[in-house]
Amino acid sequence: MPMNSKPKVLVIIPAFNEEGSIANVIRRIQAVTRHIEIDLDTLVVNDGSHDNTVEAARQAGATAVIDLPFNLGIGGAMQTGYLYAYKNHYDIALQIDADGQHNPTDIPTVLEPLLCGEVNFSIGSRYVEKTAYHASPMRRVGMIVFSKLIHLVTKQQVKDPTSGFRAADKRVIEMFAEQYPVDYPEVEVLVHMSRRGLTFREVPVEMSARAAGNSSITPIKSAYYMVKVGLAVLISATR
Amino acid sequence: MHELNVIYIFSIVFSLTFVLFVLQMVRKRKLREQYSIMWILLAVVIVVVSLKSEWLDALADAVGIYYPPSLLFLIALLFCLAYLLHLTIVLSKLSDRVVKLTQELAIYQQQERDAGEQQPPQTEEERR
Numbered sequence: 001m002p003m004n005s006k007p008k009v010l011v012i013i014p015a016f017n018e019e020g021s022i023a024n025v026i027r028r029i030q031a032v033t034r035h036i037e038i039d040l041d042t043l044v045v046n047d048g049s050h051d052n053t054v055e056a057a058r059q060a061g062a063t064a065v066i067d068l069p070f071n072l073g074i075g076g077a078m079q080t081g082y083l084y085a086y087k088n089h090y091d092i093a094l095q096i097d098a099d100g101q102h103n104p105t106d107i108p109t110v111l112e113p114l115l116c117g118e119v120n121f122s123i124g125s126r127y128v129e130k131t132a133y134h135a136s137p138m139r140r141v142g143m144i145v146f147s148k149l150i151h152l153v154t155k156q157q158v159k160d161p162t163s164g165f166r167a168a169d170k171r172v173i174e175m176f177a178e179q180y181p182v183d184y185p186e187v188e189v190l191v192h193m194s195r196r197g198l199t200f201r202e203v204p205v206e207m208s209a210r211a212a213g214n215s216s217i218t219p220i221k222s223a224y225y226m227v228k229v230g231l232a233v234l235i236s237a238t239r
Numbered sequence: 240m241h242e243l244n245v246i247y248i249f250s251i252v253f254s255l256t257f258v259l260f261v262l263q264m265v266r267k268r269k270l271r272e273q274y275s276i277m278w279i280l281l282a283v284v285i286v287v288v289s290l291k292s293e294w295l296d297a298l299a300d301a302v303g304i305y306y307p308p309s310l311l312f313l314i315a316l317l318f319c320l321a322y323l324l325h326l327t328i329v330l331s332k333l334s335d336r337v338v339k340l341t342q343e344l345a346i347y348q349q350q351e352r353d354a355g356e357q358q359p360p361q362t363e364e365e366r367r
Contacts, residue, residue: 045345066349072338080342087346182338 006038007091009111012081013044013062014074015098019051023060025096028104030061036108038115043084044098047077053098072182079180082168086177093176094167102165106205110167113201120172120198123158124165124205138222146187149230153237154194158202161187165205172198187229191236246308247289254282254289281318 011029015022026042033040043064044057048071057065066080078095085093092114096102106124113122127143139162146161164186168176175196181188193200261278264270288295288311299307 064349064353066345068341068345070341072341076338076342079338080345083342084346084349182334 007115008089009038009040009092009094010063010081010085010088010090011040011042011107012078012085012093012095013042013057013098014047014077014081014095015044015049015053015057016047016071016074016077017049017051017053018098019049019053019056021100022053022098023056025098025100025104026057026060026062029096029107032104032107038111040094040107041090043081045077045080045084047071047073075180075182075185078185079176082173082176082180085173090173091170092167093173095164097164101207103206103208106165109203109205110165113203114167114169118199119201120169121193121200122167123160123163123200123202124207125158125160125163125202126205126207127159138219142222142226145226146229146233149233150187150190153191153233156190156194156200158190158200160202161190163207165207181232184225184229188232188236191233195236195239244292247292250285250289254285258282277322 013022013025022044026044029040029042041063042061043066044053044062046054046057046065046067048068054065054067064084066084068077068080072080081095082093092111094107094110096104096107102124110122110124113119143160143162147157147159150156150158150161166186172193175192175198176189179192190200258279261270261275261282265272265275292307295311296307299305299310302310304310304313
């Protein structure tokens with residue numbers, strides 16, 4: 001069902017020590033709002049940062065800043081955003097990284113499938129069309145493995161299942177508010193959705209290298225990532 | 240058979256000390272009664288096996304274990320495994336609750352802050 005009235009859209013930006021890039025991300029999102037019909041509210045979820053992420057976000061004019069008292073991990077922080085979206089009756093929640101690797105001008109592209117009411121969830125993908133993005137070999141292998149795993153379990157083709165640039169409709173917001181994986185949630189939630197009969201689609205977006213700060217992924221974590229996500233996906237498929 | 244080995248005396252002394260320590264922890268409210276029951280039961284089992292070592296011998300004989308103490312090790316190991324599993328389940332549940340509470344608290348604080356920011360201008364208007 002297409003949305004007739006103006007939908008309420010929340011942009012969730014989870015941030016851990018991103019004082020260097022957060023303000024810029026917020027301003028670029030605000031700039032996008034001026035070009036499209038839809039208002040985008042921005043929510044920064046500070047995941048127990050040790051720097052001035054909160055102040056930077058407030059000064060940049062984020063609609064709301066949630067300051068978690070300690071680090072919950074990406075899943076816990078992201079779910080806080082979805083819980084907020086659910087409590088405040090948003091129609092769509094869009095998640096975007098605080099490090100600047102996602103381009104806010106792609107936001108309308110990611111929102112499009114939801115605005116048409118085509119699917120419940122949309123994923124901004126690096127690989128649907130050829131883009132300038134170059135992932136590390138490790139990440140590439142991970143994405144291919146997860147892609148195959150997702151296909152095996154959900155029978156759906158997702159080329160970039162680890163992408164964190166995605167948007168959810170009301171039904172998915174409600175589901176995420178109730179249940180969301182604690183760590184490395186991106187791949188796992190696709191299976192959760194598929195099991196509940198919720199649909200998703202990929203749209204092509206540009207992605208760049210991080211603007212500032214450091215990625216949280218180290219080699220040991222990558223290994224844990226693969227095992228944990230693999231196990232979680234397989235177990236989800238049996239629920 | 241009724242001659243007590245040093246190791247059995249040691250187990251009895253150890254078990255009694257262990258029970259006293261557990262009870263003391265409960266008294267100080269550092270350990271919940273529900274968890275203390277498990278540990279006290281364990282100590283009782285050790286004492287019984289130490290006093291009535293022929294029971295252990297008979298049991299070992301029945302299941303075909305030639306060296307009775309190894310049956311004791313087996314039971315102890317299985318008990319520890321089961322209890323550790325139980326603890327990690329409890330821990331998972333606790334972690335989920337902590338996350339949920341933290342999220343609710345942070346959202347609540349954000350709303351309070353928002354309300355606080357909107358409040359002052361209104362009260363100024365009321366004064367006029």
